[in-house]
Amino acid sequence: MPKIVRFHEFGDASVLKLDEMPLPEPKSGEVRIQVKALGLNRAEVFFREGLYLERPQNLPSLIGYEASGIVDGLGPDVTGFKVGDKVSSIPAFSMTQYGVYGEYAIIPARALAHYPDHLSFEEATSIWMQYLTAYGALVDIAQIKEGDYVLISAASSSVGLAAIEICLFHKAIPIATTRTSVKKNQLLEAGAYAVVVTDEQDLAEEVNKITEGKGVNYVFDPVAGKFLKECAKATAHGGTIFEYGALSKQPCLFPLFESLQKGLIVRGYTLFEITSDPNRMNNGKKYVYDRLQEKTFKPIIDKTFKLSNIQEAHKHMESNTQTGKIVVTV
Amino acid sequence: MPKIVRFHEFGDASVLKLDEMPLPEPKSGEVRIQVKALGLNRAEVFFREGLYLERPQNLPSLIGYEASGIVDGLGPDVTGFKVGDKVSSIPAFSMTQYGVYGEYAIIPARALAHYPDHLSFEEATSIWMQYLTAYGALVDIAQIKEGDYVLISAASSSVGLAAIEICLFHKAIPIATTRTSVKKNQLLEAGAYAVVVTDEQDLAEEVNKITEGKGVNYVFDPVAGKFLKECAKATAHGGTIFEYGALSKQPCLFPLFESLQKGLIVRGYTLFEITSDPNRMNNGKKYVYDRLQEKTFKPIIDKTFKLSNIQEAHKHMESNTQTGKIVVTV
Numbered sequence: 001m002p003k004i005v006r007f008h009e010f011g012d013a014s015v016l017k018l019d020e021m022p023l024p025e026p027k028s029g030e031v032r033i034q035v036k037a038l039g040l041n042r043a044e045v046f047f048r049e050g051l052y053l054e055r056p057q058n059l060p061s062l063i064g065y066e067a068s069g070i071v072d073g074l075g076p077d078v079t080g081f082k083v084g085d086k087v088s089s090i091p092a093f094s095m096t097q098y099g100v101y102g103e104y105a106i107i108p109a110r111a112l113a114h115y116p117d118h119l120s121f122e123e124a125t126s127i128w129m130q131y132l133t134a135y136g137a138l139v140d141i142a143q144i145k146e147g148d149y150v151l152i153s154a155a156s157s158s159v160g161l162a163a164i165e166i167c168l169f170h171k172a173i174p175i176a177t178t179r180t181s182v183k184k185n186q187l188l189e190a191g192a193y194a195v196v197v198t199d200e201q202d203l204a205e206e207v208n209k210i211t212e213g214k215g216v217n218y219v220f221d222p223v224a225g226k227f228l229k230e231c232a233k234a235t236a237h238g239g240t241i242f243e244y245g246a247l248s249k250q251p252c253l254f255p256l257f258e259s260l261q262k263g264l265i266v267r268g269y270t271l272f273e274i275t276s277d278p279n280r281m282n283n284g285k286k287y288v289y290d291r292l293q294e295k296t297f298k299p300i301i302d303k304t305f306k307l308s309n310i311q312e313a314h315k316h317m318e319s320n321t322q323t324g325k326i327v328v329t330v
Numbered sequence: 331m332p333k334i335v336r337f338h339e340f341g342d343a344s345v346l347k348l349d350e351m352p353l354p355e356p357k358s359g360e361v362r363i364q365v366k367a368l369g370l371n372r373a374e375v376f377f378r379e380g381l382y383l384e385r386p387q388n389l390p391s392l393i394g395y396e397a398s399g400i401v402d403g404l405g406p407d408v409t410g411f412k413v414g415d416k417v418s419s420i421p422a423f424s425m426t427q428y429g430v431y432g433e434y435a436i437i438p439a440r441a442l443a444h445y446p447d448h449l450s451f452e453e454a455t456s457i458w459m460q461y462l463t464a465y466g467a468l469v470d471i472a473q474i475k476e477g478d479y480v481l482i483s484a485a486s487s488s489v490g491l492a493a494i495e496i497c498l499f500h501k502a503i504p505i506a507t508t509r510t511s512v513k514k515n516q517l518l519e520a521g522a523y524a525v526v527v528t529d530e531q532d533l534a535e536e537v538n539k540i541t542e543g544k545g546v547n548y549v550f551d552p553v554a555g556k557f558l559k560e561c562a563k564a565t566a567h568g569g570t571i572f573e574y575g576a577l578s579k580q581p582c583l584f585p586l587f588e589s590l591q592k593g594l595i596v597r598g599y600t601l602f603e604i605t606s607d608p609n610r611m612n613n614g615k616k617y618v619y620d621r622l623q624e625k626t627f628k629p630i631i632d633k634t635f636k637l638s639n640i641q642e643a644h645k646h647m648e649s650n651t652q653t654g655k656i657v658v659t660v
Contacts, residue, residue: 268589
């Protein structure tokens with residue numbers, strides 16, 4: 001029987017279990033894929049801990065947003081895919097209903113996409129979450145343009161690195177932040193115009209130097225907590241701060257004084273804003289597909305693990321030592 | 331010599347003094363008006379306390395944003411006004427440079443406007459701050475439209491009441507909040523579709539009933555502090571919360587969870603966003619003038635005081651018992 005990853009209780013990485021389960025059958029609108037590679041996301045760590053935006057109604061629970069593989073079963077009413085197609089999943093579903101960690105996965109057809117041929121399975125599972133998430137904020141909403149300064153915090157994450165590539169494509173100027181100097185050179189190599197090491201440098205002061213007193217036009221931040229106020233100090237008059245995560249567990253203070261003085265916008269953002277709207281989703285899919293096809297975007301893979309080492313893979317994500325996507329091969 | 335209100339130290343209302351000063355002379359671009367009435371604003375309380383967005387560089391300091399009166403002196407390079415014109419001031423200057431409390435005031439010509447003839451001096455000093463502030467957020471930025479639910483907190487303030495009138499003009503649905511039930515009927519009479527008494531009722535729960543589960547599309551809030559989170563709970567998916575003040579002295583927590591889940595925008599806003607842009611300012615002036623001229627808008631005056639009772643007028647503002655504009659006649 002296929003091995004499927006589930007957790008029977010909330011907790012640390014050790015709650016992830018490889019359960020042997022009957023081969024799942026796709027229902028109407030669903031596709032079964034034979035999974036070849038999985039891409040890990042911070043959302044799954046929070047989901048496993050019971051601290052994500054949504055919690056499973058029942059345990060044990062499936063888990064996982066991103067997989068690449070081969071279509072090997074189609075439910076009724078599915079069009080656009082056939083058995084044998086190479087596909088990867090877009091996180092346009094709820095993990096309370098679907099999860100892709102395992103040798104086989106059931107995925108709604110609307111959350112599956114073909115991908116450019118030249119990508120490996122490892123690369124193909126490292127595209128949709130990262131590029132669509134950064135695209136939604138920076139392109140769909142902000143419409144960044146040449147010369148805009150964009151502060152990208154936690155920049156060594158897969159989404160952060162995708163945001164750097166997107167900035168460069170639009171000739172905007174990506175300024176990366178990282179906590180320690182360990183990843184500084186990797187971020188410069190990935191295309192950051194400048195890197196601020198937040199444990200050692202004052203963010204607003206450095207941004208002030210880098211932008212010659214202007215401040216950044218946009219902030220793309222998954223940290224929140226006390227860091228939001230630092231971001232606000234570094235933001236230009238009329239700028240927008242996207243908060244797309246909650247990595248910090250500290251209370252998040254709203255930078256009221258800076259917001260009043262500079263007319264700042266602080267905006268909660270998740271990829272669901274894009275995936276829940278068919279037009280915006282299609283525009284985003286085409287944008288990402290085209291940039292991959294023309295090789296403007298190239299996903300950076302940090303490290304690969306075997307499915308039997310799924311716990312180690314999660315621990316590695318929680319170590320915060322990675323730069324790029326953590327992938328599990330199946 | 332004319333009496334001019336100044337404060338020689340930061341503090342409570344008792345620091346406001348009527349100083350006898352030489353008649354001030356308008357310099358280039360400035361106009362002297364003989365003041366007939368003053369409109370009080372919360373900003374002036376904060377300014378007097380040294381807690382406003384800006385602080386005077388030297389004491390004693392002038393104070394006051396809004397006056398109506400008669401032009402009686404013109405500096406060089408002033409066009410559009412002549413001695414004898416009836417005018418009122420727009421808060422498009424810094425109180426660190428100008429202040430209008432007194433028998434005479436120097437005001438930059440760009441911050442003066444004619445007003446419709448049918449308004450009394452008391453009414454004429456009760457228009458620009460309140461209508462332009464609400465206009466900037468709700469019309470210029472939000473472009474509210476028919477059927478939008480707009481939550482207006484601290485709704486009995488002059489700006490809150492102006493926001494109600496603006497909502498009604500655009501066929502949007504104003505929901506007012508007030509802390510106690512004392513002002514509930516006045517707010518309903520002023521046009522609020524519904525009133526939530528926040529000391530007695532749960533805001534999100536009441537808004538949920540009033541909007542039939544939809545939540546409000548916009549919040550227009552000067553309170554901040556812990557109230558921001560309550561507002562976020564009452565806001566619809568994709569809604570915008572304008573924070574335009576800091577009445578609460580509590581720390582202001584950013585509603586991260588609600589913002590992520592609903593893609594909320596929390597936006598700092600002050601009138602300076604409008605007055606610092608000549609095009610937006612002119613559009614706003616015309617909008618307010620036209621609504622006053624056609625008598626769609628009618629400023630509500632709470633109470634009038636004499637200039638010699640300026641301390642009592644400030645104390646009355648701080649009592650939070652007013653509904654509408656507090657005016658001082660000169």
